[in-house]
Amino acid sequence: MPRYTAPVKDALFIINEVLDLQSHVEDLPSYAEATPDLIAAILEESGKFVSNELAPLNLSGDEEGCTLLEDGTVKTPKGFKEAYQAYSEAGWPSLTQDPEFGGQGMPHAVGMIIEEFLVSANHGFAMYPGLSSGAMAAINIDGSQEQKEQYLPKMVEGSWTGTMNLTEPHCGTDLGMLRTKAEPNADGSYNITGTKIFISSGDHDMSENIIHLVLARMPDSPAGTKGISLFIVPKFHINDDGSIGERNGVSVGSLEEKMGIHANSTCVMNYDQATGYLIGEKNKGLNSMFIMMNAARIGVGIQGLALSEVSYQNALDYAKDRLQMRSLTGPKNPEGPADPIIVHPDVRRMLMNSKSFNEASRCLAVWCGHLVEMSHNSTNEKRREWADDIVGLLTPIIKGVMTDEGFDNCVNNQQVFGGHGYVKEWGMEQFVRDARIAQIYEGTNGIQALDLVGRKLGANGGRSIQRYFKSVQTLIAENKENDALKDFTVPLEAGIKDLQQATMWLMQNGMANPDNAGAGSVAYMHLFGRVILGHMWLWMASVVQPKIEASEGDTAFYKTKIKTGRYFMRRRMVETKSLLAELEAGCEDVMALHEDEF
């Protein structure tokens, strides 16, 4: 059975030494309470909880899956209900929530790490509280004070959970075609009727009530995306005293049979005159959904990292343990019948790909969490705007790149096991199957790339991308003269040049023919991803290098950072050239075939 040890030390390094949250207290007074000691205690506790309570249920949860009972409710795999109870009782659902409704108000940067730990230990489980967070975000953003007071305290304490209901059989990406109806009642509520598919955590036995957030169209609303509203539809009606009442008109049509995440109940949900309550403005439901979805997209990106990390840990154990063949440079374990396979360069290559990705994308996730905090809560308006720009730009890249690379890493880590990786008992094939969904849901990675080139690049006259370039160039300039960092600054500078050239190309050629933007969007997103991860590595290297020189702190740890980062800079950054070339090839060959010629 696979094991998982939460990378607490690495997370604390990023939070305390790279980002140094405490240095931002002036702008972000909420950080005052999040002292390094408190954060360390939280991360250590979380690490213990997920390793002891959730990781042991991962393989069994996959095997057993969810069951639709005869009474129409969903039973989660053995142990899940009890684990969720322990999770709620320990207060985890409230960690980053608003203190007004019972939350602990911890920084998002910390929340990102907790999300990583949860998914590494048990992706299927993590999606129950994960979707609930999404629903809480929507209520926070768009709910009336009354709605907030009605739903949030119970959700924050974890006794109620939530879901997001967007997709219908004929529309996923294209929500403008949505058909679910919302007919007004005299009392101000609505009758919701329609079918939703692919609803993660759609029903289960973990919480007392499930608060569904449902997109639907009112009879007098226009067709297309401008006629969609968002509704709260609880599984059980809520009595005036706040207690649970009768069942509402929402039921599970069936459970989807999927490639992975078997422990999560992916439901077809039937709404049949279910009572719903409008949340936010009429016909503005898609806006609300997008705000919520952007938060969810960052969370999905972290899933890519999380599965890359846990599969890496197990591949590493196996590589140290499995004896097979001798090193090309002579026996390293002469007493044994063969050398551990970690001596073989190609096995190391696969491990280093994961390690160098995991550490940089963890830094990216935490930075993004900090920027989200800054965009919401900074006392400095300019910084709020700046952070909001960067978060908007980073979101599709975090989702698209971290899940694509996370999946590739899971495949490579499975490969380290050879044939043993293909059989179920080692758990490596489950990580691959589970990681695959993250490239698809919350908008496929192709849609992320289009969001990046079609919306984010041009927003506010290109302000976000210019601001991003400036921040990288500043970092490079600060470190350029330091010879000890030239293995970082030189490749990053080359990468930034490629990214700038690619951006310029898109501006010129995407305008002339939008298919040029579409044909190169994924290449552009991955080129950008390489640069951002390289940027994180220079940032981390610039923090540790002076400490190494001063023999300050855990220099062994810092030296490993430099070596790992150097691997990324010298072996993984080289792809920016070919991604640029693919982009610049334009759309001609992509669009050349007539539909009938395929």
Add this chain to the structure above:
Amino acid sequence: MPRYTAPVKDALFIINEVLDLQSHVEDLPSYAEATPDLIAAILEESGKFVSNELAPLNLSGDEEGCTLLEDGTVKTPKGFKEAYQAYSEAGWPSLTQDPEFGGQGMPHAVGMIIEEFLVSANHGFAMYPGLSSGAMAAINIDGSQEQKEQYLPKMVEGSWTGTMNLTEPHCGTDLGMLRTKAEPNADGSYNITGTKIFISSGDHDMSENIIHLVLARMPDSPAGTKGISLFIVPKFHINDDGSIGERNGVSVGSLEEKMGIHANSTCVMNYDQATGYLIGEKNKGLNSMFIMMNAARIGVGIQGLALSEVSYQNALDYAKDRLQMRSLTGPKNPEGPADPIIVHPDVRRMLMNSKSFNEASRCLAVWCGHLVEMSHNSTNEKRREWADDIVGLLTPIIKGVMTDEGFDNCVNNQQVFGGHGYVKEWGMEQFVRDARIAQIYEGTNGIQALDLVGRKLGANGGRSIQRYFKSVQTLIAENKENDALKDFTVPLEAGIKDLQQATMWLMQNGMANPDNAGAGSVAYMHLFGRVILGHMWLWMASVVQPKIEASEGDTAFYKTKIKTGRYFMRRRMVETKSLLAELEAGCEDVMALHEDEF
């Protein structure tokens, strides 16, 4: 349920127009009977058979899987036994086998295509006759005339099947550690005792007998790879009159639970004093196994193509059918609620990646089949040697590159379906799970890359690679002056230069430190793969371009070839640059971390 239509037209184009088998009759008299009409009839019949009989069992076979019955035998999924009976009765097992033992003696080039069709329709099924072919190859190569006469006729007619038994729990790649014992009996037979794992098609209910080929060590044999011999161990003893006798001492320990290929029985096989018969020379078993394995590796490479093809066909259907969003350049289906997703450049990119790979690798597979034939049967000794050189060089690349890219294409084709690709009913996720094994078995792709850089490059003083370069350069030279082909010749020439530089780098730096070769081996293999596929495209383009200019034959088909090839040359060949840069980064960063620093 997914559909499959065998690409008969494309295969005939390669066989008749690109390779033109009939033009080789002088050297290869066996080709005389394989007329274009006969080959067309065979391929059409095969295409019908696999689409009607095997493809409909693919999804159900995956769902049901194999069952180990209480009597210790394996039951294959519903319909498999009957399908295998129909397969044998139609004579498919004998297609490329030696007429001396009942075979039809058809060219290997045709056999490669039939293998592709089988795997596209039903990978799990195809592995039963596939392993049997491997076993026949070993008996053909190493068996005594008596052994050939005893086993081959029944195997050729399909009433007996075969397996290959190499792996043990503690050794896969490193067969030198093999422990299975072979103790001599007075009558010249051996008692075989040991445990083998991951035995594909290890037991089943399709054939009257199963002929296991088993690697084992005799008591007086040396340790390591030089003490391994190969044995024939039939499931049932064979009576003197050739009829089936009692059970031999071989039994199924358990069925492996796997990520995919559920319809194939992957067994733990227990040999307990089973009677075995030495085949080939004592202590030379590994040589025999490698000859057989090389043939099997080409077959596994074709599996990558086969699953890429079938997943592409279904993604294409879906892309034409699914309506979602409008084209970036204005509505293409204005009457409908949205455009078919094939209008979106990124969907096309994914489809074109598959299409341009499938057609080039099909050409490569057929060429390789032709070279195998030439290396065995050419009347010209020089050509036999030349062909043997090229086959040896191509084998690890076909296995490693075609399965890696085949898997990536299955992932992309699944991606075209969005969320629908992740649920089981569409069958797209099965292709991904099935394709994954091909990167692992018959030597992981990392081992293929090591075989390429460690053995194949240096063999006979680099003769193979020099011969390969010469053949590509000749083709480029012949077409360089043709402006209509410059989109092919220019990128291929750049690719060859990168490959030559990479080869030179390996020669110099791999010698100085073998870890340099190990650290760059996979990058080198993929760089080589790009060049070979580009080479196939120039070859095909050089065949069709004059026909287009002369308005001769199916010019619409030929023009599509040019457009598809141009996509490959201009968008996929660009990666050779970054693969070269990755290689030239050397092993320093790969090996930098001490084991404890990971």
